[in-house]
Amino acid sequence: MRDRALAVGLVAAFMTLLDVSIVNVAIPSIQAGLDVGDSGLQWVLSGYALTFGLLLVPAGRLGDARGIRGVFVAGLLGFTLTSALAGAARSEAWLVVARLLQGAAAGVLNPQVTGLIQRLYRPAERARPFGLLGATVGLATAIGPLLGGLLIQVAGPAQGWRWIFYINVPVGLVAAVLGWRIIPRRPAERRRKESLxxxxxxxxxxxxxxxxxxxxxxxxxxxxxxxxxxxxxxxxxxxxxxxxxxxxxxxxxLVELGLFRVRSYRLGTIVVLVYFAGFTANFFIFTLYLQQGHGYSALAAGLTLTPFAVGSGVAAFVGGRIVNRFGRPLVATGLAAVMTGFAASIVVIQVVPQVPAPLILTLPLLLAGAGSGLVITPNQTLTLAEVPVDRAGSASGVMQTAQRIGAAFGIAAIGSVFFARLSATGADWTAALSAALLSAIGFLLLALVAALADIRGARRLRSEQ
Incomplete structure (x- = not known):
């Protein structure tokens, strides 16, 4: 029963995280279909992240205090409804409001998935479900451009963008029904009469x-x-x-500040914050480089990023299974691999620019994706390992809020570097992508410093015992 409940939670998490990245390749289609301006487009992209981050901690606390099942289903139904509203948008304002509401529903839903794992599985058993969750996060984030490209290719550039939202509706309805039937109320969830x-x-x-x-x-x-x-x-x-x-x-x-006195939770949250600053924006800038810089279709751009998705999904699943054996050094290894993959991307686009980008970027993005899979899942498992079960939702909400803040900051900072370099070089897309990737590597280096600090602290603790 608990594995079926986990499966429903993973489907819901996949939907909400897919909508972070799937919109990137739909930018030209949205502009053609609704004549959305630059400001509206920015809200379509980032407004989702804003309201997503806003609701994570309160929703996690609500699930802790009132029970996961009801909050999960309410969030999932809200996400399904707002996805339909976004797909049916007839104006820029309509689409922006729908995206804001969709992000809020995603923020209600997501902490319940991690809370479900914490409650249904004992600490020694959590490596596998967290591995599956990490694979889901990596796949949803990386496969979004490919799925979006396929939908636009089939439905056409003018209206294809609507189907990136409509696709959530049947999946969401089925998942909501299954969630209500499968996710347990008792004894895993005990309502507490405490203030929210x-x-x-x-x-x-x-x-x-x-x-x-x-x-x-x-x-x-x-x-x-x-x-x-x-x-x-x-x-x-x-x-x-x-x-x-x-x-x-x-x-x-709402947030037990004492959790931050736990070294693994404190440093793991810092890793999340800085890693997502250096990680999330790259789908956006790679998409711009491929579609607007080199004229590739949305489908071709999505296919180019597929190696990252494959590497991330496989490594996240494996990383979840071996994290208890290797600990935080596994995260450090993953961060080093992501940096190496991004550095290799810079080299190949400059050294062999005459070779089609989807070919020369395959191996660098595969390496970066594998590294990402070794970061997200193991880091989440290690960061939440010492968190009490009845605080799993709110602790996860804090972590995911750090993700959203990091992602928004990274998109703004790395995007600014990209566009500034593009303007300064007279539309040299290769130079702009290289500068943006160097900025991303800088963020990843800071995450590596935090991971190494946790490794050092753990070794010092063991030597003192």
Whole structure:
């Protein structure tokens, strides 16, 4: 029964994470179909990430306190409905609002999947389900461009973009019915009569919005005053921390700050934050390089990124099974492989530019994908290993919020480098892609430093025992 419940959760996670990347190859199709401007397009891409990140922690806490099954099904039905609304959009504003609501539903749904694993499997048994979840994350993120390209190829460039949303509807309805029937209520989920910390929810939400908004609107808000939202967001975050400490003296807070005293959780969350800053934007810039820079179709662009998806999915599954044997060094190895794959991509596009990009990028992207699979799954398993089961949802929500903030920051920062280099070189797409990949490698290097710090701390602890 628990494996069937896991399967339903993985399908739901795949849907929500697929919609992070599948939209990238649909950009020309959306512009042709709805005449969406640059600002609207940025909201279609990044607004999803904004509301996704906003709901993760409160939704994780809600699942912890009130039961996973009801929250999971509600989030999944919301995601299905808003996917249909996005596919039926008749204007730019309609599509943007639908994407914001779709991201919010995804934010409600996702923490329940990790919470489900924590509750249904004992610590020694979690390597396999986390391996499957990691494979799902890697495949959903990387296969999105390929699936989007196929749908647009079949349905046509003018209306094909609608099917990247419509495809969620039948899958979501079936998964919601199965989830209600299969996911257990008792004894795995015991409702607790405790406060959901509404003040903490509001403060954290305001902090996330203030930090993410200037990143989401970086190319639309030209005034430097937008960056004032970042320090005000950090101040709001400080107010949230102070409130949580005070609230936690009376009852269970939204986020148990004591979790950050656990080295593996603290450093693992930092790895997530910085890794997704260096990882997520690359699907966006590779798609622009292939489609707009070299005139490849959406399908060809998706096929070019397929080796990354294959490498990521296989390595994530294997990494989930061997993480308990190798620990955090496995994450460090994965980070090194991703950096090597991106560096190799820079070399091949410059040394053999006359060879078609889908051919010369196959091996570098396969290596980078394999490395990514060894990062996401093992890091999640190690980071949550010491988290109490009844705090699994909120702890996972914090991790996924770090993912969304990192992803939004990376898209803004690496995208800015890409477009600045493109403008400075007179539309030299190879130079722009190389500069963006170097920026991504810089973020990955910071993640490697955090992973090495955890390795060093673990070794010092063992030597003292």
């Amino acid at each position: 910390d509404p003040v903490g929810v509001v403060l954290l939400g305001l902090a996330v919005v203030q930090i993410l908004l200037p990143l989401v609107q970086d190319r639309q808000w030209h005034t430097p005053l937008k960056w004032l939202l970042v320090p005000t967001g950090l101040a709001t975050l400080a107010a949230f921390v102070a409130w949580e400490r005070r609230f936690g003296r009376r009852t269970v807070p």
